[in-house]
Amino acid sequence: xxxxxxxxxxxxxxxxxxxxxxxxxxxxxxxxxxxxxxxxxxxxxxxxxxxxxxxxxxxxxxxxxxxxxxxxxxxxxxxxxxxxxxxxxxxxxxxxxxxxxxxxxxxxxxxxxxxxxxxxxxxxxxxxxxxxxxxxxxxxxxxxxxxxxxxxxxxxxxxxxxxxxxxxxxxxxxxxxxxxxxxxxxxxxxxxxxxxxxxxxxxxxxxxxxxxxxxxxxxxxxxxxxxxxxxxxxxxxxxxxxxxxxxxxxxxxxxxxxxxxxxxxxxxxxxxxxxxxxxxxxxxxxxxxxxxxxxxxxxxxxxx
Numbered sequence: 001x002x003x004x005x006x007x008x009x010x011x012x013x014x015x016x017x018x019x020x021x022x023x024x025x026x027x028x029x030x031x032x033x034x035x036x037x038x039x040x041x042x043x044x045x046x047x048x049x050x051x052x053x054x055x056x057x058x059x060x061x062x063x064x065x066x067x068x069x070x071x072x073x074x075x076x077x078x079x080x081x082x083x084x085x086x087x088x089x090x091x092x093x094x095x096x097x098x099x100x101x102x103x104x105x106x107x108x109x110x111x112x113x114x115x116x117x118x119x120x121x122x123x124x125x126x127x128x129x130x131x132x133x134x135x136x137x138x139x140x141x142x143x144x145x146x147x148x149x150x151x152x153x154x155x156x157x158x159x160x161x162x163x164x165x166x167x168x169x170x171x172x173x174x175x176x177x178x179x180x181x182x183x184x185x186x187x188x189x190x191x192x193x194x195x196x197x198x199x200x201x202x203x204x205x206x207x208x209x210x211x212x213x214x215x216x217x218x219x220x221x222x223x224x225x226x227x228x229x230x231x232x233x234x235x236x237x238x239x240x241x242x243x244x245x246x247x248x249x250x251x252x253x254x255x256x257x258x259x260x261x262x263x264x265x266x267x268x269x270x271x272x273x274x275x276x277x278x279x280x281x282x283x284x285x286x287x288x289x290x291x292x293x294x295x296x297x298x299x300x301x302x303x304x
Contacts, residue, residue, distance in 0.1 A: 026072065029072070029080065029082060030072035030073065031072075033068050033071040033072040033081070033082060034068045034069070034072050035068075036068065037064045037065060037067050037068025037069075037071065038064075038065060038068055040064040041061040041062070041063075041064035041065045041068070042061065044057075044060055044061045044064060045057050045058060045060070045061035048060045048061070071085060094119060095116075095117045095118050095119035096116065096117070097116050097117065097118045097119070098118065098119045098120060098121035099118055099119075099120065099121055104120070105118060105120065124136045124137060124139055125281060128274050128277050128278050128281070129248070129274055130273065130274040130275075131248065131273070131274060132144065132271055132272050132273045132274050132276075132277050133244070133247070133248050133251065133274075134277060134281075135244070136238075138241060139238075139241070140238055140239050140240045140241045140242075140247070141238070141239045141241075141244070141247040141248070141251060142236050142237060142238045142239070142251075143236070143237045143251045143255060143271065143272075144234055144235070144236055144271075144272045144277050144280065145234065145235040145236075145237070145255065145258070145259075145269045145270060145271050145272065146232065146233070146234060146235075146269070146270045146272060147180075147233040147234070147235050147262070147267050147268070147269050147270075148233075148267060148268040148269075148270075149231065149233060150163065150265070150266040150267055152266075155266075162264075163265045163266050166261065166262070166264035166265035166266075167262070167265040169261065169264075170258070170261040170262055170265065173261070176237070176238055176239065176240075176254070177238045178235065178236065178237060178238070179235070179236040179238070180233070180234075180235055180236075181233070181234045181235075181236065182231065182232075182233055183231065183232045183233075183234065183284075184229050184230070184231050184232075185229060185230055185232075186227055186228070186229050186230075187228045187229060187230045189219045189220060189222060189228055190220055192219060193216035193217070193219045193220045194216070196212055196215065196216045196219070197212065197213060197216045199212070200212030200213065200216075234280070235258070235269060237251055237254050237255060237258065239251050239254075255269075255271055259271075
């Protein structure tokens, strides 16, 4: 039961979503994992002690008990041991090579060498609208927003507290899943330096040409000394499955609210349109991105 605070307010416990403990401080999932692996270990021990000494029989049964302990008590990145084990099992069972073939994988030609085990790549994206709305099929809809980085370390202590408070207000007001992705990719400075040099040649001001050439030389040398990377922060808002028009209206409303709330935290958000969303998704799904000059026509649905 919640305990009343001294100020008259009701203080709720922080672990209200934790599963109920049934016995020995363990919940139903943990007890089931321990019990199942314990029965397996006892069966192995009972069979082994009939043919080998007891210490060896105990050693043979120990792995089952250890696996049960890991499944019941193990936890990493917010996932329980059972969830991690199921994820590892799915990874091992699925083919390593998956191909985007909506029409199905073609049959092997007679006499052709055997190919590695392959499977179909089922991408969640079904369509991208011009407005930037992404249709995820049964998973609902989502919208991508590009966020600007905030120089938190250079702010004063009062400004940092205000930023943290504004970000906390946004997180506390969330009612739907939100994903924050930080993408880091290498930048080729040679191409940028060459483009700068070509652009400077077209001007008739010698001082500007000299400054551009010097800056291009510095940029090219910087790329040779260390790997320069570009960081991009994406915010993904998601809406459950429903009518496309209602989902788009809801995401537009939430986009406006998110922009205003995070602006108080020093973060500027820019909603991505359909073409930019497709380009960003293509770069994420096929690193380092689609080839130069590739066409994206037909990917963006013409609906608003």
